[in-house]
Amino acid sequence: MTTIPKLAFSGRILLLGSGSVSQCLQPLLLRHVDMDFTRLTVMDFEDLAHTAAEITAAGATYVRDRITPENIETKLAEYVGDGDVLINLAWNIDTGVIIDWCQRHGTLYVDTSVEEWDPYADQLNATPQSRTLYARHMKLRERAKGWKADGPTAIVEHGANPGLVSHWAKIALLDIATAMLKEPERLPKPLDADRKVKLEEALANRDFAALGMLTGTKVIHISERDTQVSDKPKQVGEFVNTWSVEGFYEEGIAPAEMGWGTHEPTLPANAYTHETGPQNQICLAQTGITTKVRSWVPLGGPIIGMVVRHGEAFTISDHLTVWEDGKAVYRPTVHYAYQPSDAALNSLHECQMTGYTLQTNQRIMNDEIISGIDELGVLLLGHELNGWWVGSQLGIDESRALVPHQNATTLQVAASVLGAVYWMVNNPNRGLCVPDDLDPEAVLDVANPYLGPVPSVHTDWTPRSSYYEPFANFRPKTGDDSEPWAFENFLV
Numbered sequence: 473m474t475t476i477p478k479l480a481f482s483g484r485i486l487l488l489g490s491g492s493v494s495q496c497l498q499p500l501l502l503r504h505v506d507m508d509f510t511r512l513t514v515m516d517f518e519d520l521a522h523t524a525a526e527i528t529a530a531g532a533t534y535v536r537d538r539i540t541p542e543n544i545e546t547k548l549a550e551y552v553g554d555g556d557v558l559i560n561l562a563w564n565i566d567t568g569v570i571i572d573w574c575q576r577h578g579t580l581y582v583d584t585s586v587e588e589w590d591p592y593a594d595q596l597n598a599t600p601q602s603r604t605l606y607a608r609h610m611k612l613r614e615r616a617k618g619w620k621a622d623g624p625t626a627i628v629e630h631g632a633n634p635g636l637v638s639h640w641a642k643i644a645l646l647d648i649a650t651a652m653l654k655e656p657e658r659l660p661k662p663l664d665a666d667r668k669v670k671l672e673e674a675l676a677n678r679d680f681a682a683l684g685m686l687t688g689t690k691v692i693h694i695s696e697r698d699t700q701v702s703d704k705p706k707q708v709g710e711f712v713n714t715w716s717v718e719g720f721y722e723e724g725i726a727p728a729e730m731g732w733g734t735h736e737p738t739l740p741a742n743a744y745t746h747e748t749g750p751q752n753q754i755c756l757a758q759t760g761i762t763t764k765v766r767s768w769v770p771l772g773g774p775i776i777g778m779v780v781r782h783g784e785a786f787t788i789s790d791h792l793t794v795w796e797d798g799k800a801v802y803r804p805t806v807h808y809a810y811q812p813s814d815a816a817l818n819s820l821h822e823c824q825m826t827g828y829t830l831q832t833n834q835r836i837m838n839d840e841i842i843s844g845i846d847e848l849g850v851l852l853l854g855h856e857l858n859g860w861w862v863g864s865q866l867g868i869d870e871s872r873a874l875v876p877h878q879n880a881t882t883l884q885v886a887a888s889v890l891g892a893v894y895w896m897v898n899n900p901n902r903g904l905c906v907p908d909d910l911d912p913e914a915v916l917d918v919a920n921p922y923l924g925p926v927p928s929v930h931t932d933w934t935p936r937s938s939y940y941e942p943f944a945n946f947r948p949k950t951g952d953d954s955e956p957w958a959f960e961n962f963l964v
Contacts, residue, residue, distance in 0.1 A: 476918055478506040479894050486551040488539065489562035490516040490523050492715055492836045493584065493631070496878045496886035497561070498527040500922070504890060513551045515539075516562070539565050541589055544573060554578035557897070559889065563587055563719055567608070568615040571626045571904065575619045580900055582892045584631035584885060586612060586783060591722050600727040600744045600757045605783050610749045616904045625902040627910070630892040632848060632864075632884040633808070634783035636919060637694045639912035640850045640862040641788055645683040647928045648852065648860050649675045652687060659856050684792045685802035690735045690854025690957040692792075692806045693765075694784055695861070697772040698813040700844035700868055700879060702837045705815075711823065711831040712815035714846070714881040720780075720812075721830050724820065728756040728763035729781035730959070731789020731806035735854070737955050740963070752789045752803060755781075760808075761820055764964040766935045767809035769847045770861055770927060774938035776964055777809030784808075784907070791908040804854075805959055813837070813844070838879055841868045845924075846880035851931075854957040859931040866924035874922055887922035891915035935962045 485507070487494060494514070502509070509531040514524045517538035524534045539547055539562070548570075552558050558574055560583040567586045574581040586608045601607060612628070629635060649671055656662055663671065667686060674682035683689075698714055706712040713720055727744075732754045739745070742757040756763060760780035767777045785806045794802035812820075815837065823830060849863015866880040875883055892907075895914050902909070920926055934956065941947070952958040 476504055476921060478504055479897055481505055481507045481557070481897055484511040484552055484556040485513070486548070486556070486558045487512065487514045488516075488558070488560045488565070490514050490518075490520040490534070491561065492882045493885045493889070494561045495523045496875060496882040497559070497889055498524060499875055500886055500890045502527055502530055505893075515551070539570070541566070541569070544569060548573055549577070552577070552579050556580070557582075557893065559583075559893065561889070563716070563722070564589060564591065567628060568612050571612075571628070572615060572619070574626055575623050578624050580624050580896050581626040582630055582889065582896055583628055584635065584889065585719070586628055591726075600755050601746055603726055604729050604753070604755045605781050606729065606746055606749070606753045606755070606786055609783070609786055612904070613749070619903060621903045622901045623903045625896045625900050625905060627892050627896055627905045627907070629783035629787070630888055630907050630910075632881075632888050633694050633696070634787065635888040635892070635907050636864070636884070636915075637784050637848075637850050638788055638907035639910070639916055641692060641852070642680050642912045643916075643928060644850055644852045644860050644862040645680055645687065645689065646675065646678075647862070648687050648689070648855055648857060649683050651857060651930070681792045681794045681802070684804055685794050688855040689804050689852050690733055691852070691962075692788060692804050693767045693777070693809045693851040693853070694782065694807070694848075695767040695769050695775065695777060695809045695851045696846070696848040697769050697775045697811045698816070698844070698846045698881060699772065700813050700837060700841045700846065700881070702815060702840040703842045704840040706818050707833070708822070709831055710833040710835060711819040712835045712837060713819065714813050714816065714837050714879050715885065717830070717834040717836070720816070721823070723780050723782070724761040724778070725759050725828055726781050728758060728760040728779040729753060729785055729807070730755075730779060731785045731803065733805035734800055734803045735955060735957060736805060737952055737958055738960070740959055750790055750793065752793055752800070753786055761824075765807075765809050765962040766938065766964060767962070768851055768859070768861070768931060768933040769849065769863075770929055770931070771845070771865055772847055774933070775809065775811045777811045780808050780810050782808045787906040787908045838877055841879055844868055844880070846884060848884060853934075857930055859933050860929070861931055862926070862928045864923040864926050870924050880924075883922055887919040888915070890922075891918035894918045
């Protein structure tokens with residue numbers, strides 16, 4: 473394993489939450505942060521002190537308490553202040569409110585998702601647009617107008633995805649552009665002189681939006697297949713997952729949401745657009761877990777993934793948009809394509825059968841996992857090399873060797889949080905940041921030793937490569953022949 477230099481930190485740390493990701497992050501903090509651990513507090517509203525035994529043995533304190541709208545102003549002040557760090561791995565704490573507190577108190581902040589106090593409020597009457605992460609980001613941006621641009625660094629949505637995938641998308645664009653310039657024999661036809669010069673300039677300037685446009689990248693899937701399996705079968709009435717059950721449920725029953733590309737010929741059925749902000753996304757009036765697309769990962773091959781809403785669909789598509797005279801002239805379609813573990817798929821199916829009533833019996837698979845990997849990355853499609861994938865292929869055996877009693881999924885997230893903490897402490901005055909604002913190499917230098925193989929590979933896969941419909945001759949034609957990379961051609 474590559475040696476990661478220790479991060480010297482003299483302040484206090486408050487780690488909110490002691491769920492699966494927090495339990496994986498705690499040994500990483502012990503291993504890589506040079507600090508007085510009596511200045512670290514783990515807080516959770518459940519009695520999970522046993523999950524923090526290693527870090528409390530090093531001097532940290534476990535507190536059973538909950539951050540609420542009523543106590544947030546005074547409760548946080550008991551544990552962090554100016555120059556300290558707040559790592560928020562809890563759920564249902566309003567992101568704008570907690571970051572506002574940190575901005576006023578000089579506290580550095582990082583989380584893995586943009587949250588609200590009550591994400592389930594009035595669901596049947598709330599419009600699809602109002603239930604999106606796009607709406608949450610717009611609300612956060614509005615609030616951020618009152619914060620200093622060089623205020624305490626606050627990084628939102630920096631887990632594996634969202635998080636690492638934004639960095640991998642940049643690496644993929646760099647690698648695609650480099651291959652196009654250095655290996656012209658791989659292209660269908662040579663680059664014309666003007667495009668070649670512009671591509672070289674964009675590469676030298678690390679202008680990722682220009683690289684997306686000049687390479688011709690039309691689609692970015694966050695493609696993931698989790699093959700981890702357990703020797704303890706899922707029971708009836710049980711929800712089994714490799715990461716947060718509540719987190720998966722909340723995002724899964726929300727509207728399918730995606731960055732919407734400028735190449736798309738038509739909106740899909742049940743689509744809703746946004747009338748304010750950058751308008752880089754659309755959503756569907758249907759759940760993410762029932763919206764399925766064809767995608768691909770290198771080891772697993774073709775997959776059928778769910779378009780579960782994730783923040784990277786907003787931030788990647790926003791940062792890769794090219795504007796001319798106030799009009800978006802280039803933007804890729806960006807969305808998740810998630811094939812979770814077999815046990816999680818079974819759990820979701822059972823949850824749907826009961827009208828989306830979440831099972832009260834819940835389990836995160838760890839020591840009972842007997843085999844499998846979490847293959848997670850970004851799949852860039854539509855450019856002249858066809859397809860390119862960059863990501864992590866972390867297996868359960870390597871995960872356990874790196875951090876005992878942890879699975880591949882939670883280690884990918886925890887490694888990303890660790891990378892963000894390093895960057896944040898070294899860049900303490902960057903104000904509000906999304907993963908796309910961070911230096912990818914700086915984060916990946918810290919995270920990569922915990923991610924297993926991280927290949928950057930070419931692929932000839934297309935959405936029609938593995939397509940088969942046994943009754944195609946007896947049904948209306950589907951897809952859009954005018955644009956082979958249209959969203960409609962990926963839909964199952």
